[in-house]
Amino acid sequence: MFIGHFAVGFAAKRIAPRTSVATLLAAAEFLDLVWPVLVLLGLERVRIDPGNTAFTPLDFVSYPWSHSLLTSVAWATAFASLYQLAARKWRGTITIWVCVVSHWVLDWITHRPDMPLYPGGPRVGLGLWNSVTGTMTVELLMFTGGIWLYARVTRARDGIGRYGLATFAILLLLIYLANRFSGPPPSANAVPIVTIAGAVLLIPWAWWFDRHRILRPEPH
Numbered sequence: 001m002f003i004g005h006f007a008v009g010f011a012a013k014r015i016a017p018r019t020s021v022a023t024l025l026a027a028a029e030f031l032d033l034v035w036p037v038l039v040l041l042g043l044e045r046v047r048i049d050p051g052n053t054a055f056t057p058l059d060f061v062s063y064p065w066s067h068s069l070l071t072s073v074a075w076a077t078a079f080a081s082l083y084q085l086a087a088r089k090w091r092g093t094i095t096i097w098v099c100v101v102s103h104w105v106l107d108w109i110t111h112r113p114d115m116p117l118y119p120g121g122p123r124v125g126l127g128l129w130n131s132v133t134g135t136m137t138v139e140l141l142m143f144t145g146g147i148w149l150y151a152r153v154t155r156a157r158d159g160i161g162r163y164g165l166a167t168f169a170i171l172l173l174l175i176y177l178a179n180r181f182s183g184p185p186p187s188a189n190a191v192p193i194v195t196i197a198g199a200v201l202l203i204p205w206a207w208w209f210d211r212h213r214i215l216r217p218e219p220h
Contacts, residue, residue, distance in 0.1 A: 164209030
């Protein structure tokens with residue numbers, strides 16, 4: 001899942017409105033921020049395997065440290081603890097923890113049975129990726145809902161807040177469609193490198209436009 005994780009981060013702004021959406025998006029994507037580093041270090045493995053599932057040509061051979069349920073809980077606890085130490089906002093801390101763990105849950109729904117419960121443990125997955133139509137329907141609905149919730153909680157105070165969000169959402173959709181309808185990546189090593197490059201671009205961008213949006217008053 002890709003934009004579905006971003007949807008969770010945007011929607012989480014409704015629960016933790018005083019936490020930057022960049023932090024919430026980073027939490028929702030956190031396992032995929034750890035994963036490419038571990039792949040490049042040789043601790044986890046991915047290979048190009050067209051037809052592995054209908055939706056993606058990637059075969060996630062081994063990723064017990066970034067994507068097992070047990071380590072997801074550990075990563076969530078570490079991320080949330082650091083946030084609490086820095087910000088002292090319990091609502092944001094709890095929301096961040098849930099966002100990180102939600103990544104494993106959503107991947108469990110989409111992946112074939114390759115999601116480990118713990119390093120060396122059994123692998124599970126419901127296999128939504130075996131249906132292109134099902135996957136795209138779920139993710140696009142989630143993404144639309146997440147953006148809508150974020151826009152309900154905040155409003156732009158200037159052009160950056162308005163158009164920064166709009167172009168961010170459009171870029172995510174274009175990346176999503178390109179990943180689906182273009183050919184397989186040129187090599188397995190290209191996947192983590194592109195993932196890291198995307199995070200370096202997208203997370204600061206989200207922080208930038210979020211700073212140019214303000215919270216809407218709570219309805220009475």
